[in-house]
Amino acid sequence: MSEQNRILKGIPASPGIVIGRARVLSDLGDFRASYRLLFTEEEKIAEIKRFESAVDQAHADLTRLKEKIAAEFPEHTHLLELHLLILKDQMLYDEPLRFIKESNLNAEWALYRAFERVRELFNRIEDPYIKGRIQDVESVYRRLLGNLSGKSSGRYYYSSEPLILVARDLSPAETSQMAGSKVLGFITERGGKTSHTAIMAQSLEIPAVVGLDNATREIIPGDELILDGLTGRVILSPGNGVIKKYRARKQEFEAFKDAVTRSSSAPAVTLDGHPVQVLANIELPEEVQLAQKYGADGVGLYRTEFLYMRQPRMPTEAELFEDYRRVVEAMQPRQVTIRTLDIGGDKFISRLEYAPEMNPALGLRAIRFCLREQEIFRTQLRAILRASAFGQVRIMFPLISSVQEMRTARELLQAAAQELAEQDIPFDPNLPVGAMIEVPAAVTLCRVLAREADFFSIGTNDLIQYALAIDRGNKMVASMYQPLHPAVMHMIQQVVAAGREAGIPVAMCGEMAGDPLHIPILLGLGVDELSMNAMAIPVIKSVIRQFNLDEAREMAAKALDMVTVEEINDFASQKMSERFPEIFRFGSALAGIQ
Amino acid sequence: MHGKHQESEPYEVEWEIWVENRLGIHARPAAQIMNLAAQFDATLILEKDGLQANTRELLALLALDCPQGTRLVIKASGAEAWQAAQALAGLFARKFGET
Numbered sequence: 001m002s003e004q005n006r007i008l009k010g011i012p013a014s015p016g017i018v019i020g021r022a023r024v025l026s027d028l029g030d031f032r033a034s035y036r037l038l039f040t041e042e043e044k045i046a047e048i049k050r051f052e053s054a055v056d057q058a059h060a061d062l063t064r065l066k067e068k069i070a071a072e073f074p075e076h077t078h079l080l081e082l083h084l085l086i087l088k089d090q091m092l093y094d095e096p097l098r099f100i101k102e103s104n105l106n107a108e109w110a111l112y113r114a115f116e117r118v119r120e121l122f123n124r125i126e127d128p129y130i131k132g133r134i135q136d137v138e139s140v141y142r143r144l145l146g147n148l149s150g151k152s153s154g155r156y157y158y159s160s161e162p163l164i165l166v167a168r169d170l171s172p173a174e175t176s177q178m179a180g181s182k183v184l185g186f187i188t189e190r191g192g193k194t195s196h197t198a199i200m201a202q203s204l205e206i207p208a209v210v211g212l213d214n215a216t217r218e219i220i221p222g223d224e225l226i227l228d229g230l231t232g233r234v235i236l237s238p239g240n241g242v243i244k245k246y247r248a249r250k251q252e253f254e255a256f257k258d259a260v261t262r263s264s265s266a267p268a269v270t271l272d273g274h275p276v277q278v279l280a281n282i283e284l285p286e287e288v289q290l291a292q293k294y295g296a297d298g299v300g301l302y303r304t305e306f307l308y309m310r311q312p313r314m315p316t317e318a319e320l321f322e323d324y325r326r327v328v329e330a331m332q333p334r335q336v337t338i339r340t341l342d343i344g345g346d347k348f349i350s351r352l353e354y355a356p357e358m359n360p361a362l363g364l365r366a367i368r369f370c371l372r373e374q375e376i377f378r379t380q381l382r383a384i385l386r387a388s389a390f391g392q393v394r395i396m397f398p399l400i401s402s403v404q405e406m407r408t409a410r411e412l413l414q415a416a417a418q419e420l421a422e423q424d425i426p427f428d429p430n431l432p433v434g435a436m437i438e439v440p441a442a443v444t445l446c447r448v449l450a451r452e453a454d455f456f457s458i459g460t461n462d463l464i465q466y467a468l469a470i471d472r473g474n475k476m477v478a479s480m481y482q483p484l485h486p487a488v489m490h491m492i493q494q495v496v497a498a499g500r501e502a503g504i505p506v507a508m509c510g511e512m513a514g515d516p517l518h519i520p521i522l523l524g525l526g527v528d529e530l531s532m533n534a535m536a537i538p539v540i541k542s543v544i545r546q547f548n549l550d551e552a553r554e555m556a557a558k559a560l561d562m563v564t565v566e567e568i569n570d571f572a573s574q575k576m577s578e579r580f581p582e583i584f585r586f587g588s589a590l591a592g593i594q
Numbered sequence: 595m596h597g598k599h600q601e602s603e604p605y606e607v608e609w610e611i612w613v614e615n616r617l618g619i620h621a622r623p624a625a626q627i628m629n630l631a632a633q634f635d636a637t638l639i640l641e642k643d644g645l646q647a648n649t650r651e652l653l654a655l656l657a658l659d660c661p662q663g664t665r666l667v668i669k670a671s672g673a674e675a676w677q678a679a680q681a682l683a684g685l686f687a688r689k690f691g692e693t
Contacts, residue, residue: 078621078622081625082621082622082625085625085628085652086652086653089651089652089653090648090650090651090653090654091651091653091654092653118653118657121653121657122656122657124657124659125656125657125659126659126661127618127659127660127661129617129618129620129661130618130619130620130656130659130660130661131659133620133621133656136621137653307616313663
């Protein structure tokens with residue numbers, strides 16, 4: 001029995017609160033293959049049998065799991081199918097058998113040697129995605145080793161009682177087994193917020209805490225514990241008072257979550273009838289489904305770098321068009337805002353003659369790169385224009401820092417449109433063209449830029465970095481990265497005012513737009529559209545629906561009068577906790593912000 | 595077995611193809627290739643830069659490391675060499691059904 005109410009802290013990976021008893025999974029990673037030489041033919045035959053029955057057992061177990069999951073979560077069965085194929089692969093099946101027969105090795109060591117060969121082979125793979133499949137091979141290897149040891153029949157956790165799993169690490173396949181099981185939640189020592197396991201936990205809606213050091217040593221099997229996937233806290237041997245408190249918190253969270261998700265596809269309109277567009281940021285065409293699931297009013301930022309990073313050659317116009325068209329058609333009749341290539345020359349070293357830059361954030365990237373490499377730009381512009389014939393498309397240029405850049409980019413777009421017109425290829429001749437406002441120079445010039453653009457989109461991630469001169473990846477200064485910094489607030493106000501004056505809409509597509517805490521102030525400042533990670537959409541919409549625009553304006557005006565970021569942060573938090581205690585407590589966790 | 599080029603093998607079909615699907619030959623396409631190969635009375639080999647993988651071996655196919663844009667040669671021999679190669683080329687052309 002641990003001491004009462006001991007608190008461990010990890011990374012919250014999947015929101016929710018559960019209370020239950022711990023099941024600590026033994027670590028198959030520490031199973032060491034033993035080494036033994038076989039001397040007689042009989043020994044060899046027995047060893048071959050032992051290996052084959054370990055494989056048969058794994059096959060039966062995996063098949064059973066697959067069938068169990070197929071009923072409820074068919075999309076997760078492919079992992080288990082893959083493991084079944086690996087199980088019978090020549091490299092992991094025939095090879096160990098050969099080692100037993102020809103090198104007189106015991107089954108464990110034969111398997112170990114075979115696995116090491118596969119690992120070596122995969123080490124040479126360059127494609128990160130294909131290379132990553134070694135995890136699946138390893139998972140099968142560990143399962144077989146576990147079966148051979150006879151001590152454990154793999155890592156199963158069938159239980160008639162609800163339980164909380166604790167393990168050093170869980171593979172995505174192991175996580176998928178939790179679907180429809182008695183597992184209430186899980187805790188791992190490894191992993192981060194964006195690991196496969198965390199993402200799967202979110203999709204299965206199983207609360208999880210990851211990255212909790214020493215969890216398997218600190219937590220004793222059978223211990224009662226509270227897992228808080230909202231804060232990353234794990235409370236060991238909670239006392240009655242604490243349990244009571246968390247039961248109430250759990251109920252409140254679940255009620256909040258239900259209320260927020262129920263109405264996520266309805267438009268977000270303030271109490272006094274002012275509609276606000278809440279849009280999704282996406283990168284892959286597949287993410288459209290996620291955007292729709294969470295009720296996006298459109299795509300406010302479609303990042304287009306993926307196809308350029310993914311392969312050693314430049315994508316063709318046809319490939320780009322194909323991707324864009326899919327997104328545009330799927331979102332129809334809602335709007336899709338495509339951002340042109342936001343990439344640095346350094347990413348193209350292998351293909352173009354660019355030296356690595358000392359300071360890439362201030363280097364040849366985004367629109368600067370595209371205006372230098374006009375052939376690459378032209379190909380993308382044609383693809384975007386062609387996609388515009390299939391729905392509601394807007395185009396925007398990243399990192400605009402001067403009027404001249406905006407003009408040149410528009411001229412190139414015009415030229416591409418002219419070409420298409422001559423070739424009788426359809427496109428939308430009224431395609432709105434936007435400038436991204438993410439360089440302080442663009443803020444200073446926003447009144448003149450507003451005459452050159454059909455809309456603005458404020459990219460807060462870069463704008464904050466450049467305005468405050470803060471590299472968020474640098475731990476020494478990361479805490480000074482403050483979205484509500486007075487300088488940032490005044491910049492936003494200036495951009496909105498310029499948009500109003502010119503009669504063009506002002507959008508925001510940085511992370512700032514997806515944090516519930518910032519929403520009242522952003523509304524009050526007059527931002528027309530907010531674009532964010534799809535997961536944040538339901539919460540943000542619910543905040544908007546509970547506010548009066550007048551109240552938001554008052555808040556923004558007060559915040560603009562404050563001179564320190566500490567004051568503004570306190571003010572925003574206090575207001576939020578008074579007006580919307582639930583959103584203040586749970587909103588950020590549900591929106592995926594930490 | 596994934597290994598060196600074998601000069602001696604006489605192939606009836608040798609076709610050049612390109613990996614066109616977005617994610618390359620990852621787990622699912624590799625499994626599709628295996629399923630297809632099992633349906634023909636033929637030895638079906640994929641070759642990249644002189645390295646070969648038998649299409650009946652999942653890990654060998656993965657280890658060939660074929661992201662989008664990779665150039666491959668289909669080599670086939672046996673009674674149904676032609677049909678098998680044609681079916682395999684079709685699978686690549688349809689981008690393994692990835693949409």
